[in-house]
Amino acid sequence: MTSKVFFDVAGSLDGFVAPEGMDLTHADDPEFKQWLSQWTKLQSWVFKQKFFRENLKLGEGGETGYDNHLLEETFRRTGVSIMGKRMFDGGERFWPEEAPFHTPVFVLTHQVRKPWVRPGGTTFYFVNDGIESAIARAREAAGSRDIRIAGGANVIQQYLNAGYIEEFTIHYSPVFFGEGVPLFSGMNRNIEVRVKEAVPSKEVTHISYEVTFHRTDSP
Amino acid sequence: MTSKVFFDVAGSLDGFVAPEGMDLTHADDPEFKQWLSQWTKLQSWVFKQKFFRENLKLGEGGETGYDNHLLEETFRRTGVSIMGKRMFDGGERFWPEEAPFHTPVFVLTHQVRKPWVRPGGTTFYFVNDGIESAIARAREAAGSRDIRIAGGANVIQQYLNAGYIEEFTIHYSPVFFGEGVPLFSGMNRNIEVRVKEAVPSKEVTHISYEVTFHRTDSP
Numbered sequence: 387m388t389s390k391v392f393f394d395v396a397g398s399l400d401g402f403v404a405p406e407g408m409d410l411t412h413a414d415d416p417e418f419k420q421w422l423s424q425w426t427k428l429q430s431w432v433f434k435q436k437f438f439r440e441n442l443k444l445g446e447g448g449e450t451g452y453d454n455h456l457l458e459e460t461f462r463r464t465g466v467s468i469m470g471k472r473m474f475d476g477g478e479r480f481w482p483e484e485a486p487f488h489t490p491v492f493v494l495t496h497q498v499r500k501p502w503v504r505p506g507g508t509t510f511y512f513v514n515d516g517i518e519s520a521i522a523r524a525r526e527a528a529g530s531r532d533i534r535i536a537g538g539a540n541v542i543q544q545y546l547n548a549g550y551i552e553e554f555t556i557h558y559s560p561v562f563f564g565e566g567v568p569l570f571s572g573m574n575r576n577i578e579v580r581v582k583e584a585v586p587s588k589e590v591t592h593i594s595y596e597v598t599f600h601r602t603d604s605p
Numbered sequence: 606m607t608s609k610v611f612f613d614v615a616g617s618l619d620g621f622v623a624p625e626g627m628d629l630t631h632a633d634d635p636e637f638k639q640w641l642s643q644w645t646k647l648q649s650w651v652f653k654q655k656f657f658r659e660n661l662k663l664g665e666g667g668e669t670g671y672d673n674h675l676l677e678e679t680f681r682r683t684g685v686s687i688m689g690k691r692m693f694d695g696g697e698r699f700w701p702e703e704a705p706f707h708t709p710v711f712v713l714t715h716q717v718r719k720p721w722v723r724p725g726g727t728t729f730y731f732v733n734d735g736i737e738s739a740i741a742r743a744r745e746a747a748g749s750r751d752i753r754i755a756g757g758a759n760v761i762q763q764y765l766n767a768g769y770i771e772e773f774t775i776h777y778s779p780v781f782f783g784e785g786v787p788l789f790s791g792m793n794r795n796i797e798v799r800v801k802e803a804v805p806s807k808e809v810t811h812i813s814y815e816v817t818f819h820r821t822d823s824p
Contacts, residue, residue: 399789561797561798570781572783578779579618584812
């Protein structure tokens, strides 16, 4: 049993994973560029799912169809997450005390900091020596489960371009952001992928890809 | 019977409809940025289809499955195409004498030029007074069939942002370009769309959208 390395994100039709204006500086100003309503459009399907609602303790009920199944499966397969510092900073502010990972999480950062243990099984480890070191530590911690590159986009690009990503899923929301944080930017065009599955659900289209070839020499 | 306005394009995973280096200047230099092999990756599924091969007189045979059906349906519904000058310039050079439209085609350009009649029913009309004028003329010419905004990306963006597009289809090829001509750039985020259908085929994923709302005041 070897851990697979994957990512799983929601993207706008024009390829953004976050709208313009969504950053810590404007965390208290959701009217700024309407970042909160834009982000909500991207994520609205997630907030309706029973599994997500339970995991974030948002309340009872929720949908139990394919979208819910997908979120639950992604959670269950994940033995470790890796994320960038900006994503962590946002989450440190907005996640509930019981952070929604319930696994080790490795945070790529220059900041030296002791592991941060949260109730419910999430422990954040701060990695100061790069993406390869984080993967090596993640492999040890993941057991037979998979390693999720949680984000943000820049961290996903680094792992994809360096040839670590084996599978990924994009949930395409039918919305345009115009500007924001692009999921894919400056991609290594030697990466070849294959569609594993494309499933349209009520609001979004889920497409899963498998990376089939990655030439390590740059284009 | 009212004509619908739509577009239908192939896009890379990172959102490009043409690779870097694919322009008239480098038409004779396919090694430049490997533009031809990149473009072929985007379009390879099309060249295998029976309908496309017959329409471009590329030879006998070809696939006859869903991909072929889709190409044929798109052709049949199209009563008129509208395109930009750069797309026309490329096509003028590379289309066969019997251009593959077999309908009136309106070319947005500053150039004043008499209609260019091709064998097989394609006539190119050169429109010098903007996208609205082209649509008005296209509606007259289309009869009960639909109006295809053929491209390039900039022309598609203009029609989408101005609220003319009612439906569109993107054929996502699982390939990264890194750089090139983005399909969506600077989109009006008031445009709301809904997924009509998402169909994974052997090589690409076809997603059709319906535009459900477009507020004409800018964001």
